[in-house]
Amino acid sequence: MHISLNSSNIIFGWLLNFMPATAVGIIEMVLIALAYLTLFAVLGLYLVLMERKVAAWFQLRIGPNRVGFQGLLQTMADALKLVSKELTGTVKADKFLYNLAPYFVIISSLMALAVFPFTKNLQAFDINIGIFFLIAISSVGVIGILLGGWSSNNKFALIGAMRSGVQTISYELSIGLSLLTMILITGSLQLSEIIEVQKNGWLILQGHIPAIIAFMIYMIAGTAETNRAPFDMAEAESELGAGFHTEYSGMKFAYFFLAEFINMFIIAAIATTVFFGGWLSPFGITESIPWLGIFWFLAKTFVLVFLMMWFRWTFPRLRIDQLLTLEWKYLLPINLVNIVIMAVIVWLNLTIQY
Amino acid sequence: MTNVELQKHIDNWFTDPGAVKLEFSEEGSQFLNISIHPDYLHELMWSLKHNKETHLDYLFCLTGVDWGKELGVVYHLESTLHRHSLVVRANVEDRENPVLDSVQDIWATANFHEREVYDFFGIKFNNHPNLKRLFLTDDWEGFPLRKDYVDEVNMVVK
Amino acid sequence: METTIVNNDFKSEEYFINMGPQHPATHGVLRLLLTIDGEIIKKVEPDLGYIHRSIEKMCERDSYQQIVHLTDRMDYLSSHINNEAVCLAVENALQLEIPERVKVIRTIIDELTRIASHTLWWGVMGMDVGALTTYFYGFRDRELINDIFEETCGARLTMNYNIPGGLMYDIHPNFVKRVKSFIAHFKTKLPEYDSLLTGNVIFQKRTKGVGILTKADAISFGASGPVGRGSGYSCDVRKHHPYSALDKVPFNEALQTEGDSFARYLVRIQEMWESMSIIEQLIDNIPEGDYNVPTNAVIKLPKGEFYQRVETARGELGVYIISTGTKNPYRLKFRSPGFSNLSLLNHIAVGGKIGDLVATMATLDLVIPDIDR
Numbered sequence: 001m002h003i004s005l006n007s008s009n010i011i012f013g014w015l016l017n018f019m020p021a022t023a024v025g026i027i028e029m030v031l032i033a034l035a036y037l038t039l040f041a042v043l044g045l046y047l048v049l050m051e052r053k054v055a056a057w058f059q060l061r062i063g064p065n066r067v068g069f070q071g072l073l074q075t076m077a078d079a080l081k082l083v084s085k086e087l088t089g090t091v092k093a094d095k096f097l098y099n100l101a102p103y104f105v106i107i108s109s110l111m112a113l114a115v116f117p118f119t120k121n122l123q124a125f126d127i128n129i130g131i132f133f134l135i136a137i138s139s140v141g142v143i144g145i146l147l148g149g150w151s152s153n154n155k156f157a158l159i160g161a162m163r164s165g166v167q168t169i170s171y172e173l174s175i176g177l178s179l180l181t182m183i184l185i186t187g188s189l190q191l192s193e194i195i196e197v198q199k200n201g202w203l204i205l206q207g208h209i210p211a212i213i214a215f216m217i218y219m220i221a222g223t224a225e226t227n228r229a230p231f232d233m234a235e236a237e238s239e240l241g242a243g244f245h246t247e248y249s250g251m252k253f254a255y256f257f258l259a260e261f262i263n264m265f266i267i268a269a270i271a272t273t274v275f276f277g278g279w280l281s282p283f284g285i286t287e288s289i290p291w292l293g294i295f296w297f298l299a300k301t302f303v304l305v306f307l308m309m310w311f312r313w314t315f316p317r318l319r320i321d322q323l324l325t326l327e328w329k330y331l332l333p334i335n336l337v338n339i340v341i342m343a344v345i346v347w348l349n350l351t352i353q354y
Numbered sequence: 355m356t357n358v359e360l361q362k363h364i365d366n367w368f369t370d371p372g373a374v375k376l377e378f379s380e381e382g383s384q385f386l387n388i389s390i391h392p393d394y395l396h397e398l399m400w401s402l403k404h405n406k407e408t409h410l411d412y413l414f415c416l417t418g419v420d421w422g423k424e425l426g427v428v429y430h431l432e433s434t435l436h437r438h439s440l441v442v443r444a445n446v447e448d449r450e451n452p453v454l455d456s457v458q459d460i461w462a463t464a465n466f467h468e469r470e471v472y473d474f475f476g477i478k479f480n481n482h483p484n485l486k487r488l489f490l491t492d493d494w495e496g497f498p499l500r501k502d503y504v505d506e507v508n509m510v511v512k
Numbered sequence: 513m514e515t516t517i518v519n520n521d522f523k524s525e526e527y528f529i530n531m532g533p534q535h536p537a538t539h540g541v542l543r544l545l546l547t548i549d550g551e552i553i554k555k556v557e558p559d560l561g562y563i564h565r566s567i568e569k570m571c572e573r574d575s576y577q578q579i580v581h582l583t584d585r586m587d588y589l590s591s592h593i594n595n596e597a598v599c600l601a602v603e604n605a606l607q608l609e610i611p612e613r614v615k616v617i618r619t620i621i622d623e624l625t626r627i628a629s630h631t632l633w634w635g636v637m638g639m640d641v642g643a644l645t646t647y648f649y650g651f652r653d654r655e656l657i658n659d660i661f662e663e664t665c666g667a668r669l670t671m672n673y674n675i676p677g678g679l680m681y682d683i684h685p686n687f688v689k690r691v692k693s694f695i696a697h698f699k700t701k702l703p704e705y706d707s708l709l710t711g712n713v714i715f716q717k718r719t720k721g722v723g724i725l726t727k728a729d730a731i732s733f734g735a736s737g738p739v740g741r742g743s744g745y746s747c748d749v750r751k752h753h754p755y756s757a758l759d760k761v762p763f764n765e766a767l768q769t770e771g772d773s774f775a776r777y778l779v780r781i782q783e784m785w786e787s788m789s790i791i792e793q794l795i796d797n798i799p800e801g802d803y804n805v806p807t808n809a810v811i812k813l814p815k816g817e818f819y820q821r822v823e824t825a826r827g828e829l830g831v832y833i834i835s836t837g838t839k840n841p842y843r844l845k846f847r848s849p850g851f852s853n854l855s856l857l858n859h860i861a862v863g864g865k866i867g868d869l870v871a872t873m874a875t876l877d878l879v880i881p882d883i884d885r
Binding site (some may be wrong): 055058059060061155156159229230232236237238239240241313314315316317318319320321322 | 640
């Protein structure tokens with residue numbers, strides 16, 4: 001655990017005076033976990049609000065504007081409603097797996113949140129296999145979707161779950177390969193080091209053409225990975241009712257729902273870190289004020305989140321076979337060629353740096 | 355073709371129009387009406403569609419009617435090529451077990467329309483692949499659009 | 513309810529799924545019994561009657577004025593055209609001479625109804641293929657038409673504006689002005705529809721080559737309206753059996769020959785342009801005169817049979833009245849367009865994916881009360 005913000009160091013240093021180091025370590029971990037949980041909840045709720053506002057903007061509407069100033073408390077009220085709702089389910093559901101599934105989804109997205117460097121110092125968990133960890137964790141979520149769809153004993157849910165499985169397995173490849181393309185430049189999987197490299201120009205600039213291709217592939221695959229339109233095959237309201245979470249209600253449904261938004265944030269945050277220099281300010285304009293990094297990080301991330309929302313509210317949904325065609329016949333070959341091009345560029349030192 | 359030509363043309367198909375009860379009429383209707391004995395219905399219909407002169411390939415309406423004593427089906431036909439129309443009727447007297455030949459092999463649209471007629475009038479259609487209730491439930495008793503149908507609960511008669 | 517599912521020819525990989533009666537894609541209470549192998553549709557069997565009100569039986573006890581009011585509960589999106597069908601049948605039977613003014617107003621409102629219905633369809637079509645935004649764009653423009661209707665006849669959906677003999681009241685003084693401003697507005701907005709959905713690659717991939725209906729099949733299945741015309745089958749009742757003022761207005765019949773979902777989509781978009789052109793030709797020349805001709809309080813049709821065909825937004829609506837000379841019809845049959853169009857769903861959906869079924873069904877533009885009557 002590396003939270004080396006000065007204030008926290010002072011607190012933990014003070015605690016060490018009259019407590020064994022193990023106990024302080026545990027307290028530290030619990031506090032950080034709580035902080036991240038809070039962040040997670042607030043982030044999820046406000047991403048939902050943002051989506052609703054964006055959707056309204058695209059759809060000639062105003063969106064939520066009654067609860068709180070400009071509807072700022074709307075999603076809070078929704079969350080309260082969901083908490084108070086009855087948890088219904090099918091009689092013949094596999095109860096254990098049915099109840100387990102939402103936690104798989106929510107915990108996997110929560111774990112991924114841990115590794116992001118919000119600023120130079122604000123990072124809960126800086127491991128040297130950061131990118132690898134993120135890719136691995138993001139595939140765990142699909143197990144929750146598969147379990148949820150299978151155990152709820154509903155055919156629509158099952159179709160949704162199987163679609164989700166197929167989709168995630170396919171698009172995982174593209175995510176991995178497009179990030180791999182960028183790792184050829186950085187030479188490291190550690191997120192903090194990836195950002196260090198970008199002090200000489202964001203990677204999307206350094207890697208120029210192959211980096212832009214990799215970014216586009218990453219965004220397409222990332223949208224698919226989060227099961228959002230135009231790749232929302234797993235839910236596909238007009239085809240499957242609600243897909244894998246048809247039989248979930250109340251907070252269990254909310255877990256799926258929130259996880260979708262957190263996943264969207266994670267996909268955008270990875271893109272920010274790998275392509276757009278994470279917390280680095282453009283051309284180092286605010287380098288002297290390190291805490292502004294969190295502003296730059298969130299600003300870049302939310303621009304990308306907005307991009308994904310833009311996709312969602314303008315594109316129709318693909319069909320399942322077209323989805324697979326897109327991945328296996330187009331994205332994957334392009335990606336492989338792109339890696340080779342990137343390798344050549346790195347080898348010949350053709351990257352742009354300033 | 356005009357109605358007169360149609361009538362002349364179709365009249366020639368049967369050697370003995372009296373035996374198949376082939377009758378023409380234009381009274382009280384904007385179309386030429388042909389009525390036929392149910393046994394020869396399918397034969398007539400097949401010719402009406404496949405004969406090059408008549409070419410009545412569009413069955414735009416299929417109506418079941420309870421005529422009181424008899425049950426009947428009225429077929430409204432149009433030719434998409436020649437743009438002439440024709441009405442064919444076939445009546446059955448047996449109210450307990452009325453049977454007609456299905457024309458769904460000639461016009462696919464008859465499949466649903468005949469099921470509807472079966473549902474509401476109880477007219478059975480020979481050679482229909484899927485003759486079962488369409489709107490009503492399988493356990494419904496009686497055929498609601500018949501004139502002698504009584505339902506104390508659901509019908510409000512003024 | 514019905515629980516027996518006659519499907520003895522199940523293969524071991526196939527399974528059965530109930531789409532509806534409460535399903536977002538069935539637009540109402542239609543139940544489809546699907547036999548599916550993985551994602552591939554093997555059989556579609558519609559189960560109808562969830563909203564059957566037996567309008568035909570009710571008509572047998574009602575007077576002709578009352579029957580008109582029942583008809584806008586059938587295809588509620590083309591209620592005015594449904595009303596008109598019955599009125600025309602009655603007027604023809606009575607051999608009433610209808611004032612030109614009535615004919616023109618009826619035709620203008622018919623075409624407005626058609627545009628309103630098609631904009632709603634367009635919104636729902638987009639939603640069925642996953643583009644939720646279209647819905648609001650469609651409703652934005654439909655709302656303006658509904659406002660015009662509301663001002664003239666007090667109702668937005670089930671209008672009851674027609675009566676046998678003409679119209680219930682004269683048009684509102686603002687009618688002409690508002691219709692003109694709507695046409696001017698919609699001319700700028702209809703290209704927006706194309707840029708939002710028609711040109712979208714995903715949308716074209718989803719609809720092109722999907723749910724193909726050949727011309728021969730379209731005729732055999734009794735397809736009408738945009739469904740038939742998407743297959744190159746010229747079946748516009750307005751062209752072949754013109755009624756009201758349609759015989760005086762030149763317009764093109766929207767035809768596409770591909771027969772797939774995209775062709776049916778294009779036909780409807782094109783029809784909106786044609787409807788606008790019909791309205792534009794008529795709106796400036798609404799003749800002066802009476803807005804109805806008086807009829808007896810009790811209408812008795814002469815003995816005989818009367819058939820009236822009109823083109824609703826969904827296709828050909830037939831009203832078949834058998835009269836014995838009393839104040840009620842002896843038998844009244846509605847030949848509804850949706851009923852025939854639904855019957856071909858199994859034919860064109862088999863072999864496609866679940867997503868294809870939804871897209872295909874959207875282009876059939878089914879209104880369930882119209883099918884169930």
